Amino acid sequence: MDIQDLSQRIAAGERRALARGITLVESGRADHRAQATQVLAALPRDRQALRIGLSGTPGVGKSTFIEAFGMTLVQAGLCVAVLAVDPSSARSGGSILGDKTRMDRLSREAGAFIRPSPSQTHLGGVARRTREAVALCEGAGFDVVLIETVGVGQSETVVAQMSDLFVLLLAPAGGDELQGVKRGIMEMADMILINKADGDLKPAAMRTCADYAGALRLLRKRPQDPDGYPKAMMVSALAEEGLDTAWADMQALVSWRREAGFFDATRAAQARYWFEEDVRSALLSKLDDATAKRAMEQLGSRVAEGALAPSAAAAQMLDVLDGNFGPARVDPVPDSP
Known part of the structure; x- marks a missing residue:
């Protein structure tokens, strides 16, 4: 394998080369690990994408939200990469890797790249080499990288260690307000989005949003948050409502953290x-x-x-x-x- 050629093609934004690079970094072979290190070292260092981690319980609509949100970003002129982590079977070790089939509209967009990966035996909601896959997407020139976790439980917070924003998706009427003050994934979230706020579920979504907004005010204030954050808000991926507002709030939070010096400090701590x-x-x-x-x-x-x-x-x-x-x-x- 010509490592220099592969690195140059990834830096030029070639999707096939990027897919091959991610396969290389996910390999466990010793020679592949050495080649992956060389590829990562050869990529441009001056490119920086906004990394957004997304988690939530199964059935909350993560894939539907990512497709609708990704389409919003693409229509705004941004290049979006989606790294979706699928749970691996404890019996066979295999994964369905069906996230791309759920995002048929986004997968046809020229400004989007979707890559499903198996979690294998790695805990924390992400695959072992997801962080390196994010670095490859940054080197390929993507503006936003969306990292979708397997979506399991309250302890799946590793994605917060590789993202600039950690977004938690919740479903309406998913529990009482006590859930909002439990430690773990709740205190790691920068934004809580109540999905499926449409149709008959909209009143329940409003109550759930109010419960979590009140619970967030009880959590200890974090130095990296301006006034009003973390916040809870309603969105509907199906009706594509609230997505523009959520994106505007994400941008406002990132801008504040950059100006206050928390953005670079967080990335250094993550490294x-x-x-x-x-x-x-x-x-x-x-x-x-x-x-x-x-x-x-x-x-x-x-x-x-x-x-x-x-x-x-x-x-x-x-x-x-x-x-x-x-x-x-x-x-x-x-x-x-």
């Missing part, structure tokens, strides 16, 4: 977070080493027989890994001039 996560992932991958597997099997058998306590076996396993790693080497930092 450090993913550095630490990559280190943890690399350490866990050491368990696939032949020596480590053999030690795990032997110690696991002794634990199963009752000859060794799990905590004692874990301590011995760590000693084995320490022996494999050897002493850590850190390059000295040069003195400042």
